[in-house]
Amino acid sequence: MGRWAGWVRWGALGAAVVVLVVFLVAQRQSIDVSYGQSPSSSGPVQEGSAGELSDATVPSVDEMTAMVAADPVVRLPGSIAHWDEDLVRKAIGDAGIRILVAPPGLDKDERGRVRDVDNAQLRVIGTEVTGSAYQASADDLPSWRAQFATGDVTSLLLTLVASVRKQDPPGDVDLFRWRPPTEAEVTAVAADLRAGGVHIADGATLTDIPKSAGPAFPDGALYAAFPQQTFGEPVPEYGPALAALFPGRAVVVVYGSWIEYHGPDAADFADVVAASFYGQAADRISTYAYPQGNVLHAYLNRVTDVRYAGLFDRPLPYLPLDPLRVALPALPWLFAGCVVVFLALSTRSLLGPRRGPRSAGVPARLAGLTALAIEMSGLTDEKSDPALTRGITKLRAAGDALAENLPDGHVRTLLDNAEAELDDTAWTLGRNDYRPYNYLRGRLA
Amino acid sequence: MVLVWVVGVVVLVAAGFGAVVLPWWRAREVERRTAWSAARAAIESAGVSRDASMSRVDEAERLLAKAEAIAADRGGTAAARTASECASRADRLWREAVDG
Known part of the structure; x- marks a missing residue:
């Protein structure tokens, strides 16, 4: 017990309060990571708000x-x-x-x-x-x-x-043809990508990389934008060439409003994103004249959504290790433990013996003075009787107080009073050896 | 889980309250008993002095009667102090009467 237990007791109280405060503060911080709420930006769309209207007009x-x-x-x-x-x-x-x-x-x-x-x-x-x-x-x-x-x-x-013409629909005709890009074309694009990560060809409407690129590709990506390609001519296929030049990097190639992904996990990833994006957005993209930046922004948002959808058994990039979240479930029990420790130590200190050890001198002095009073009682006369009686009264009161566990100071005061009365008695009797001071010293010697 | 916090806070507050109030209440009780112990001693002492006194001292009689009345009613520390005070004064008056 003693000091050590005191420290533990108040330490437990302080810890409980700290834990409680931490818990309450943590309530503000709502952590919800949900597959339904990826941080891609979406909102109601107003016609013209995304730059999809062109300057073109039509006659009457x-x-x-x-x-x-x-x-x-x-x-x-x-x-x-x-x-x-x-x-x-x-x-x-x-x-x-x-x-x-x-x-x-x-x-x-x-x-x-x-x-x-x-x-x-x-x-x-x-x-x-x-x-x-x-x-x-x-x-x-x-x-x-x-x-x-x-x-x-x-x-x-x-x-x-x-x-x-009310005929059966014919099959699709695919007139799109790829051609490998020339050395010079690839070199020009690669130089731009090395320098700034972005290549914007003449005629492309992309101005800068949209901000949705951050969550879509946390490790960064390379972007190459080209205008809509000439119909009927083979299109230079930059994607595989650039992916080979920059192994391990994500490469996004834009032709007009068509966006392709090349790079790591392209086989799992690119078709899912493209199908989901164009399946939803093709109507708007075909009617309107969106700048490439806006199409790319929407595409990258879709990339983020797919990433967050947990479709792939890859570690998700958005789960930061939060020590508070790990510790939060333990807080109530920590708190309860502190409360129990504080309660136990408080109870113990309250129920335990409050009084320190009584000084040994007090009962001895009471005994000595009582003996003196008894000795003197046979000698007293009418004149010295009252003082002796008062002294005995005070001694009895002191004895009661001692028995009742009253404070030492009080008992000592009563003994002092009794001693004064007995001293008075001895003085009246003219017996110097019965004066308490002398008598007690003789007894103790 | 919420229950842990609620019960914990209630227990903490109760324990803190108890830890403060119980010792205070005990100290008050000890003080009261001490005061009554002193008062009883003073009254008895005054009674002895009255018996030893030859002459009658009205003022002292009145004071001692008052002290005994207070003691008979019991009461708190303040009552005990008053009784103690009255008895001591009565005691002093009787002793002066004897000595004089």
């Missing part, structure tokens, strides 16, 4: 109707869609199907005007192809690649032509 409905009447295929300025004209002409045959091609990025009003041109059975806005009642959409990666990398809408037109 009457003018366009006249143009379509004059020419079976009308390409308005700014149009980006291309197709294999021989194939489409052959499919149309003598059906007299007219096609109106409008630029991407029209606003709602302008799109409405294009739809109001009644003599055009097929309308292409950007690379979105609609018929009188139908819309054709690409639905696999090669189709999306052709549509967004080169503006190829051949398959879509053929599908709708067949639908207008």
Whole structure:
């Protein structure tokens, strides 16, 4: 017991308070890592807020109707869609199907005007192809690649032509061709990537890397952006070449609105992300004229989502080791332990003997004075009786106080009083040897 | 789990309260008993002095009666101190009467 237990007791109290405060403070910090809440940014989209509207505009409905009447295929300025004209002409045959091609990025009003041109059975806005009642959409990666990398809408037109002519839909025609890039092309791109991690070719609308790149590729990635490729020409396939040049690095290659991933885990990863991204966004991308930066931003958000979805048995990159979170479950028991220790030690100190050891001199003095009083009692006379009686009274009170465990100081005061009375008695008797001071010294000697 | 915190806090507060109040209450009790012990001693002493006194001292009689009345009612430390005071004064008055 004693000092050591005191330290432990108040230490336990302090620890309990600290633990309680830590626990309460930790309540503010809500840690939720959920597969449903990856930090990719998303929000309601307003038309035009992502720069998807272009400066292109269309003539009035009457003018366009006249143009379509004059020419079976009308390409308005700014149009980006291309197709294999021989194939489409052959499919149309003598059906007299007219096609109106409008630029991407029209606003709602302008799109409405294009739809109001009644003599055009097929309308292409950007690379979105609609018929009188139908819309054709690409639905696999090669189709999306052709549509967004080169503006190829051949398959879509053929599908709708067949639908207008009430024929069975033909199979997709894939006119997209890769070619290996030349040494010089790769060297130029690689130099830019080495210098800044980004290559932006002439004509590409990418300006800088979107901020969603951080969570998507925590270890960083290389970006190469090219404008929409010329329809009908083989496209230089930079992805594998760059991935070979930068082994272990993530490489993102952008052609027009078509984004490819190359690098580590590409086999597991690239198709999942591309299919999920273009499956959802193809409609908007085909109609509007998004800058490449915005398409890339959305794509990288999807990469983050896929990463967070835990589809792959790889260690997730977003779980920081938080010592507080590890310790939190133990805090209540730590707290309870401290409380128990404090309670036990407090109880012990309260129930245990409060009084320190009584000084041995007090009972001895009481005994000595009592003996003196008894000795003197046979000698007293009328004059000295009251003092002796008072002395005995005080001695009895002192004895009671001692028995009741009252403080030493009080007992000593009573003994002092008794001693004064006895001294008075001895003085009255004229017996110097009975004065308490002398008597007690004689007894003790 | 919340229960651990709630019960723990309640126990802590109770233990802290007990740790402060119990010793204080004990000290008060000891003080009271000490004061009464002193008061009883003083009253008895005064009684002896009165018996030894030849003459009658009204003032002392009154004081001792008052002290005994207070003692009969029991009471707290303050009452004991008052009784003690009265008895001592009565004792002194009787002794002066004897000596004088």
